[in-house]
Amino acid sequence: MEAAEMTSPMTTITDVNELKRIASQVRRDIVRMVHAVNSGHPGASLGCTDFFVTLYFNIMMHDAKHFKMDAKGEDAFFLSNGHISPVWYSTLAHSGYFPVAELNTFRKLNSRLQGHPATEEGLPGIRIASGSLGQGLSAACGMAEAKRLDKDESTVFVLHGDGELQEGQIWEAAMYAAHRKLDNIIATVDYNGRQIDGDVNDVMGLGDLKGKWAAFGWNVLEMDGHDIDAIIKTIEKAKAMRGSGKPTVILMRTEMGQGVDFMVGSHKWHGVAPNDEQLKTALLQLEETLGDYPEPKK
Amino acid sequence: MEITVSPEKKDTRSGFGQGLLELGASHPDVVALCADLTGSLKMNAFEKAYPERFFQVGIAEANMMGVAAGLATAGKIPFTGTFANFSTGRVYDQIRQSIAYSEKNVKICASHAGLTLGEDGATHQILEDIGMMKMLPNMTVVVPCDYNQTRLATLALAEHHGPAYLRFGRPSWPIFTPAESGFQIGKAQLIKSGKDVTIFATGHLVWKSYEAAKELAAQGIDAEVINIHTIKPLDIEAVLDSVSKTRCVVTAEEHQRNGGLGDSIAQVLALNSPLPMQMVAVNDSFGESGTPAQLMTKYGIDTADVVAAVVRVLKRKK
Structure with a gap:
């Protein structure tokens, strides 16, 4: 595919401080949504907020205003550990995929x-x-x-939890991606060491x-998932591995609950809302x- | 319809292989995936003609369903191929979440369904797959009856947008439906008209039911035979039209009684027009090794069982 056909990113924010400001708002949204x-x-x-914000506002080529299911000519992101939907929804909303106000419908009927x-x-x-x-x-x-069939040079990103890697299908797919030399995949593992029942x-x-x-x-890289500068550099490095004939995985060290002192580092806040x-x-x-985002109208 | 029986028999899976090959030429977006059963599924010709659009996934069916879902997301029309057992029960959650709930245009093509798999035995003879697939919202379930119809169903599924399950089998089987016409997804097919009883059949049992109708005719019983090749969505109108005339029903299928065609027909009758009904199906048991013919006899899904069911239901008819 010609470079000209590729989708331009809607907003590429290179200023790390600006990305941190967005991350702070996303974290506020998360705790408000679950509460x-x-x-x-x-x-x-x-734990994954810094990653999501960096991916959507700095790394990915995507067009939030014109969402294309088939992702032709643009980077695609898959969330395999779907339970961390709050961070994804907030990031998507602030990226422009849908109104930020809609975050107040999270987990409610007809949402x-x-x-x-x-x-x-x-x-x-x-x-x-x-x-x-x-x-x-x-x-x-x-x-x-x-x-690859369509000669589309864009990248496929996917995020996994570390506990999730206990599922056998992950390793079927890992074998497949390597055998098929799918070097257009960059997988990231949220390596926080925690799952519902305790430490992994x-x-x-x-x-x-x-x-x-x-x-x-697979090519294996590691990064600190709370260092936005490191996230940018590591994913750029991963993208530069295109042509290696191998898919790339990034083991991303994070802390569950990052940003809220009484939540950080404990599995107890995996699936519990604050009072x-x-x-x-x-x-x-x-x-x-x-x-x-506004409170819903009573 | 006028039934013309071909002098040669063929397996329904070969109809799938032929249809897929033709789709390769007519539909550039059609891709195929197989889990180490390319020969058994008759997918070799497609693989040879379109190697870049054929994905060998190895013995990893869960991954195959997910890869197919991803290909469909990107606009391709994936046809997955493996045995019916590994196409459904083994990967039910993958189909449920990544294909059915996500509304992916994936065609799950399943061979070696039912007892007629034969000697491999019960581990491979799935008799629950229609039930599992028809319970899933968004899923279309198609069970063609012979080579010609399996080819036509394969071609039709490429034009039908949405998740679909296509069930076919291993044994050589009579060919008695038209090569180029008479198949439409969701539209029941009249095989023989009659006035005394309606036999609703699917898959290999359509032929058995046609044979049974001929035997019944010799006894003076005029049976209508209707091929329900699309289990879901069920052609409710055709069912009710027929029973309004015959006032009693037999269903026939190579599947468990629980969850099969008989269940679907019984539901339509119970909700609209309760009538005497008998079911020819496997009754809550696993199969075993044996020839297809031996197994159909032992497990009560042969021509004689359809005849006996008709005789029974006629006694109950008021």
Whole structure:
């Protein structure tokens, strides 16, 4: 595909401080969204906020105002660990995929913002349902195959939880991507070491995760998921590996609950919403930078 | 319709292979995936003609369904191929979330369905797949009855937007439907008209039901035979039209009684026009090794079973 046919990013923000300001607002949205319905998954949503903001506002070539399901000529993102929908919804909204005000419908009846991402009501930015774990890498492989068939040079991104890697389908897809030399895939693992029942190492340890991916035939990179500068540089490095004939995975170290002191680093906030008092405490720690989404009309 | 029986028999899976090959030429967006059963699914010709559009996924069916969903997201029309058992039960959650709920235009093509798989035995003889697939919202379920119809169904599915399950089989089987006409997704096919009883059949049992109708004619019973090749969406109008005339019903299928065609017909009758009904189907049991003919007899889905069911239902008819 000619470079001219590629979609231009709507907004490429290179100023790290500006990205941090967006991340602060996304974190506010996350805690407000889960608090409003007393359900949802704040832990890894907060942990992946810096990654999402960097991906959508700095890295990806995408056109938020003209969402294309087929992603022809633009980068595609799949969220395999669908339970961290709050961070995705907030990032999509602030990117321009749908009105920020719609965040106040999260997990409510008749909303496009389902508890886990879904396509049924046509929410722009979502290409496949996820929630039942382990399925996103396969879908990313299919999209990557189609892009190669169509000589479309854009990239397929996919995010996984580390606990999610306990699902066998992940490794079927990992084998497939390497065998098929799908070097247009960049997978990221949210390597926070926690899952619902406790530490990943206690529940079902992943062992030598770097070695596992390498043995499956992948390029393996590592990064600090809370250092926006490092995220930009690492993903650029991953993109430069196009042509290696190998897919690339980035093991991203994060802390569950990042940004809220009483949530950080504990699996207890995987899928629990803050109460009124806890919400107040959390919001004091997160600057309102872009304006909070409005409360729903009573 | 006028039934013309071809002098040669063929397996329905070869109808799929032929249809897929033709789609390769007519539809550049059609792609095919197979989980290490290319020969069994008769996908070799497509693979040879369109190698860049054929994806060998190895023995990893869950991944195959996800890759197909991804290809469909990008605008391709993927046809997946493996045995019916591995096309459904093994990958139910992948189909449910990534294909059915996500409304992906994936065609799940399943061979070696039912008892007529034969000697491999019950591990491979799935008899629950129609039920699993028809329960999924957004899913179309097609079970053609012979080689010609399987080819036509394959061609038709490429034009039909949405998730679909296409079920066919292994054994050589009579060819008795037209090569180029008579098939439309969702439209029941009249095989033989009659006035005393309606036999609704699907898949291999359509031929058995046609044979049964000929035997019944010799006893003076005029049976109508209707091919329900599309289990979902069911042609309710055709069902009600026929039973309004015959006032009693037999269903026939190579599937469990629970969840099969009989269930679907019973639901239509119960909601609209309760009538005496008998079901020819496997009754809550697994199969076993044996020849297809032996198994159809032992598990009660042979011509004689259809005849017996008609005799029983006629006794109940008021």
